[in-house]
Structures are given as C-alpha cells and as structure tokens.
Amino acid sequence: MTEQSVVAPTITDKLVASREASRHLATATAQVKNAALEAIAAAVLSGAERILAANELDVANGRESGMSEGLQDRLRLTDARLQGLADAVRDVAALVDPVGQVVRGSTLPNGIHLTQVRVPFGVVGAIYEARPNVTIDIASLALKSGNAVVLRGGSAAQNSNGVLVELIQEAIVSVGLPAELVQTIDEFGREGAKDLMRARGLVDVLIPRGSASLIQTVVTEAKVPVIETGAGVVHVFLDASADLDTAVAIVHNAKTHRPSVCNALETLLVHADSAERLLPPVLARLRDSGVTIHGDERTAAIVADVVPATEDDWATEYMSLDLAVRVVDDIDAAMDHIRRYSTHHTESIITQDLTSSERFLAEVDSAVVMVNASTRFTDGGEFGFGAEVGISTQKLHARGPMGLPELTSTKWIVRGSGQVRS
Amino acid sequence: MTEQSVVAPTITDKLVASREASRHLATATAQVKNAALEAIAAAVLSGAERILAANELDVANGRESGMSEGLQDRLRLTDARLQGLADAVRDVAALVDPVGQVVRGSTLPNGIHLTQVRVPFGVVGAIYEARPNVTIDIASLALKSGNAVVLRGGSAAQNSNGVLVELIQEAIVSVGLPAELVQTIDEFGREGAKDLMRARGLVDVLIPRGSASLIQTVVTEAKVPVIETGAGVVHVFLDASADLDTAVAIVHNAKTHRPSVCNALETLLVHADSAERLLPPVLARLRDSGVTIHGDERTAAIVADVVPATEDDWATEYMSLDLAVRVVDDIDAAMDHIRRYSTHHTESIITQDLTSSERFLAEVDSAVVMVNASTRFTDGGEFGFGAEVGISTQKLHARGPMGLPELTSTKWIVRGSGQVRS
Known part of the structure; x- marks a missing residue:
C-alpha cells in the first residue's frame, strides 16, 4: 500500500466539476469566450499531427471491425477537414453573444423594473456517434453560449476525441478559463452515457446527435431535459x-x-x-x-x-x-x-x-x-443564424433550426426600491 | 351474448381523440375560443347545484378516510368559489390570444420570406392533486392557447372533476367545437397517469401541478416532455x-x-x-x-x-x-x-x-x-401576464412565471417563389 493513491474521478466527480466550472463561464465576457475559441482553432491546427495519429488508429480499428466505408469516411479526419473545423470555430467566435440579451422587459405599476435576460443553461450534455468533428462543433457552440459541456462520443472515435478534448482543454486553460468546461466521459463507456442521461441537477439539458435509434434511446431513457433533434421524413x-x-x-x-x-x-x-x-x-x-x-x-x-x-x-x-x-x-x-x-x-x-x-x-x-x-x-445557416446546433423536431423550447440563442435559458431580473406585495 | 356491445374507450382511444380534436382548435379564431370560454363560465354557474352535490360527496369521502382539514379545504367548492372560478375563466377570455403572434421574421438574401409564429402545442397533459379548481383553470388556459387538454386530477376529487368536465364538454359543444378538447382520464386510475406520462406522439407536453413528490414522480417517470413547476426554497x-x-x-x-x-x-x-x-x-x-x-x-x-x-x-x-x-x-x-x-x-x-x-x-x-x-x-399576475400557468423551475422552454405564450410552441413559415439551394 502506498501512503497516497490517486483515485480516478467518477462520472459524478466530473459532472460536479463541470457545474463548478460553468459558474466561471456564466459571467465571462464575450471577449474572454472568443479568446478561448481562437485558442481552440489554433490548437486544432497546431495539434494536427497528434489528432491525425489518433484518428488513424480509430479508422484502422473501425476497418478491422468491419465498419462500413460510409462510417469510416465520417470518422476520418484530414488536414483539409481540420482546417474546415478551425474555420468553423472562428465563425462561431464571430457570432453575436446571446448571453445577456434582453428578451423583454417592462416597468410594473408599482415601479419595479422587470427584465428577462438570456443566461447560459449551465451544463450541456451531448451524446453523439463516431464523428469527431461534432466534438469541436458542440464544444465551440457551448462555450460561446456560456455553457460547460460534457461529451459522450461514439466509442469508435474514442482516440480522436480524447486528443481533441485534451487540446481544447489546453486552449481553454491558456486564456485563464477552467479546463473542466469541456470534458469527455468516453472512458465510462455505455454506463457513463446512462449516468449522463440520469444526472438530474448536474446536467441542465442533453442534446443527442446522430441516428434515429440513438435519439430514440436518449429521449426514452433520459431523466434530464432533452432537446430532440430528429429524423426527417x-x-x-x-x-x-x-x-x-x-x-x-x-x-x-x-x-x-x-x-x-x-x-x-x-x-x-x-x-x-x-x-x-x-x-x-x-x-x-x-x-x-x-x-x-x-x-x-x-x-x-x-x-x-x-x-x-x-x-x-x-x-x-x-x-x-x-x-x-x-x-x-x-x-x-x-x-x-x-x-x-x-x-x-x-x-x-x-x-x-x-x-x-x-x-x-x-x-x-x-x-x-x-x-x-x-x-x-431548413438550415440554421440558410435561416441566417450563422451556425446550427441541430434541427429540433420537438415542440418544447426550440422547434426547427437552432442557433446560439437556443442554447440559452432566461432569467428574470427584478429591480425594486423596497416594494412589498399588498 | 348480445349482438353488439359498447366497449369503453381505452386511454389510447381518448388520446387519439384529443389529438384529432386539437386540429380543429389549432386554427380556430380567438372569437370562437372566447365563445367557448364564455360558455364554460356560464356553465360553472348554471351547473352549480350538480357541481356542489358531487363535491360534497368527495369532501365526505375525504373526511371519512381521514383527510386533513387543510386538504379538505382545498378540495371544497362553494358558491363563492364557483363565482371566482367563472370570473377567472372570463379573465382568460379577455387575454390576448398568443396563437399566430409573430415572434420574429426576416427576408433572406434569396428573397425567401421567413416568419416564426406561435402555434399551439397540440395536446397538453395535466397531472394534479385533489383541487377541482385546477380542472377549470388548466382547461381554460389550454383552450385559449389553442390546445386540447387531458386531465388527470387527484382521485379524491374524482366526482367533482367528473361533473366539471361534463359541463365543460357541453359548453364546448354548444359553440361548435369537439367535446374531446377537454377530457379526463381519472377513470383509468394510477395506471392511466402512467400511460399519460409515456404517451409519446400523443401528448406534446405534460404539466404536473402540486406537491414536490408529485412533480418528482412525473419528472422522473415521464417519457413525454415535461414542464417542471417546482418547489420554492x-x-x-x-x-x-x-x-x-x-x-x-x-x-x-x-x-x-x-x-x-x-x-x-x-x-x-x-x-x-x-x-x-x-x-x-x-x-x-x-x-x-x-x-x-x-x-x-x-x-x-x-x-x-x-x-x-x-x-x-x-x-x-x-x-x-x-x-x-x-x-x-x-x-x-x-x-x-x-x-x-x-x-x-x-x-x-x-x-x-x-x-x-x-x-x-x-x-x-x-x-x-x-x-x-x-x-x-414572482407571480404571473404581478408580472402583468394576466394569468399564470405555473412557475417553471426548469431551464428549458420556460423559466419563472408562465403566461399563455408559454403554452405555445412555434413554427417557421417559409414563403418562396421557386427558390432552390445551390
């Protein structure tokens, strides 16, 4: 027995850390968030060698296990694709920050000033398939909208995602933000995905991205609120x-x-x-x-x-x-x-x-x-949103193409001068 | 064996009927909806004798089964309380119709006209406790916002709710709308409540109203989207x-x-x-x-x-x-x-x-x-909403006091003149 042993964090430890980190981001300025995104875009390019080596391993494993050509193509990263991802991150940085936007407001008859403002959800969970580009995509959209994000990618992309999350974390830390703003729970496997779906109080909203069967599983098993991005007949x-x-x-x-x-x-x-x-x-x-x-x-x-x-x-x-x-x-x-x-x-x-x-x-x-x-x-880009989080086919919260504002909640600010209710 | 036998509708039959009825209401004018509300207000007063007789039965059963004085009081209806309920229904009729409101819109560079408009959810489910006033309250808010509603009240108020729903249905039919816009599933007991929580594709949103434990049960068991109206520490x-x-x-x-x-x-x-x-x-x-x-x-x-x-x-x-x-x-x-x-x-x-x-x-x-x-x-009335559906403590869709607009979804209207995507 050693005197001290390092215990690997549990999934709850990680989610609590996400929650804690999200507080730092909730009140961060757009300048800070954009600096983080710029650092991520740079890291995707400067870290290309590490990313592509890990990705090659994933693709080789996929090929050996009989993955279809189509899925292999979705899994594969190249220098050109990394350049495209870096450009997309910079596009997100250029978007208007939805946090702090005033949705509506009024002065009540008693003199109270009432304002409804956009605030981040807090912690966003994402469950998706073996497409490593989604890791960068969701992380940058979540950060720009002030949210910490917990990622569960397809196991076939685990090596790629592991390197991408490391690079993202290094980039975030380089601008003074906590690394735990972007975390993967891939190491916990299928059980981890289930835990994420049930993490009431730790995850504010869960977004499944991928096949109809993946989305169906998440929608029926989740205990946390889900935004359903659905199939299109x-x-x-x-x-x-x-x-x-x-x-x-x-x-x-x-x-x-x-x-x-x-x-x-x-x-x-x-x-x-x-x-x-x-x-x-x-x-x-x-x-x-x-x-x-x-x-x-x-x-x-x-x-x-x-x-x-x-x-x-x-x-x-x-x-x-x-x-x-x-x-x-x-x-x-x-x-x-x-x-x-x-x-x-x-x-x-x-x-x-x-x-x-x-x-x-x-x-x-x-x-x-x-x-x-x-x-x-029917596309967030075509609708003028600048980016697309997905296309919601549910009726609650967001319906149709979702932009950055759909990754936020609101809160009511009440400014009084001593008013009581009679 | 008789040649024909009348089979009581299953809960699925009822939910399908709600869905079908909701289509008629979705495009109904505010005039028609207000006429229905006026008829309901009148029916609550003209039907007072039937309502109070049924309510007396519920209160007597509650007393015999040891219900607390406080709960008995919440269950009890009186002439004065019915007058208050009728007045509240008329207040809802006087509110602005949220359906058809334009949330935002723009003309895209290609000439497409894009508009996001408020539409009803479709079918709203409500699960609540032994407070018959909620039956009238939720039904009138749902109808005004263009939604069919499926009610599951506390079993201790079953007689009161049965009569109230009958009177509401008579009132709705009297203005030419389908009776199935307001239905109770109380006859299916606890299993019915569970079926309602799992009725994906038939119920668009479920609103639990009542104690923390009721809300907790619905939030964790439901497979349909839920708006959580929570406790306040x-x-x-x-x-x-x-x-x-x-x-x-x-x-x-x-x-x-x-x-x-x-x-x-x-x-x-x-x-x-x-x-x-x-x-x-x-x-x-x-x-x-x-x-x-x-x-x-x-x-x-x-x-x-x-x-x-x-x-x-x-x-x-x-x-x-x-x-x-x-x-x-x-x-x-x-x-x-x-x-x-x-x-x-x-x-x-x-x-x-x-x-x-x-x-x-x-x-x-x-x-x-x-x-x-x-x-x-923190109250819909105080915030100037005119009515309150509840106070949401979740972050998805609605947060804080909810008014009529929070009982709607949106849809995107795209008006083109032959545009294709290049």
Missing part, C-alpha cells in the same frame, strides 16, 4: 395548380442536392388533377440524377419503371437517391398523408393557388412549412 | 448595507403575506456585519406575526428564543410560519448557501450597495433574482 406536395418549372426544380433540388441529410425530400405527393402533367417531367429529371422511384399504383399508371411502394416506404427516411411517390385526390388527402407519416420536420407545397397555400401553411403541423421553396432551406 | 439576503426599514418590511411581507405558496420566503441569510443591527428588529416584526425562528448559533447569539436549525432546515420548504435564519460572513458565503440549498425559484438581496446588487443579480442562478423587492412578486 420530409414531404413535397405538388398541388393541382403547381407551376411545372418550379415543381421540377424544387423536387430535384430537395431530393438530389444532398440526399443524406435530414432536410432532403423523401416522399413526393401529387394532386391527381396535375399528376399526368407534372409527374413525367419531374420524375424524368430525377432519373437523370440517378433517383429510384418507389411509387403507388396511380404513379405506376403514369410513368414506367416504378418500384411498387409499400407501407414501409411512406415512413422511411431513405437518406439516399430513392423517392417515394404517391398520387392523392386533393390537398386534404395530402395533409392526411403528411399527418400520418411525417416526422414533422419540413413540408413544402408547390402551388399557384392562394387558398391551398394558406391552408397548407396553417394546417400542416411541422417545424418548418413552406410554399414554393426547396426543403433544403 | 426561497432566500432573502440582508447585505451589510441593507436599509433597516426596507429589510423589516420585505422580510415580513415575503414570509407572512401568504406562507403556503411557493414564492414565500423560507431562509433568511444575514451578513455578519449587519446581523446585530438588523436581526433584532426584523425578527421581532416576524414574531409579532407568529413566526417561529429556526436559527444557527450566530443568530441565537444575537436574539433569544431561537430553535436550533439543523441541516434539514436549510433544505426545507416550510410553507408555514417558520423561517430558517443564518448569519453568513459575506455575500460570497450567502451565494454559496443559495447555490447549495436553493430550488432556484426566487432569491432577493436587500442592499444599498451597487456592487453587491449587480453581483447578486448576475451570479445567482435562479428563475427570478431580485434586489430590494419582496419575493412574493
């Missing part, structure tokens, strides 16, 4: 009056611009009165780009080479060059279909009819509803 | 520079104005430099109103007849004429105490010093932080 409805060129361009853009992301089109609904006019040119353009059409019988009656769509197709987020197509009787049937199968992420109507447009915008209950625009615009 | 800190008259008046008001509510004072912290000056007059005034003082040793050294405070006292929400008192070395010690024991509801500093005031307001992490004002002002 996204619809475009071509109304009877849809303009042909607009329909062709928007459907093509929504499906093929970047098929693997959540705002890509998955199901096309077509008004029966316009199906013969619109479907042949719309689908021909898609096929030129290699899209496979999974259609219902009415679609197959109009265009050739349609894979018969099953019930499963309507509920599927393909994330690939596949599209489900269904001919519907009218706008009510289109909205019924959307109500049944949509994940309430984004839906767009293509129409020249004002009544149809207004009904669709009012009655479709999704985070983003559009008329005559590509669903690909 | 509320602090006042008398700084070294606190004005005597202000200190006496605010502490007295915060403790004795209505001791049983969540914004009442529970722990008084006093700067050591002002303890001898302030404690004798502050505590004398409290004792005149019958307050029992639970103090630490330093308090007992200054004033007589102090019940020794234990660790438990610091964490207790007395909700009675009891007060914990502790002398602290300085503002840092005061804020350390608050950080450790507060439920982050409301804290107030009494001071004449600007630095102390600004530090307290910035560093104390509670839903409402005050300077030189009574904690009793």
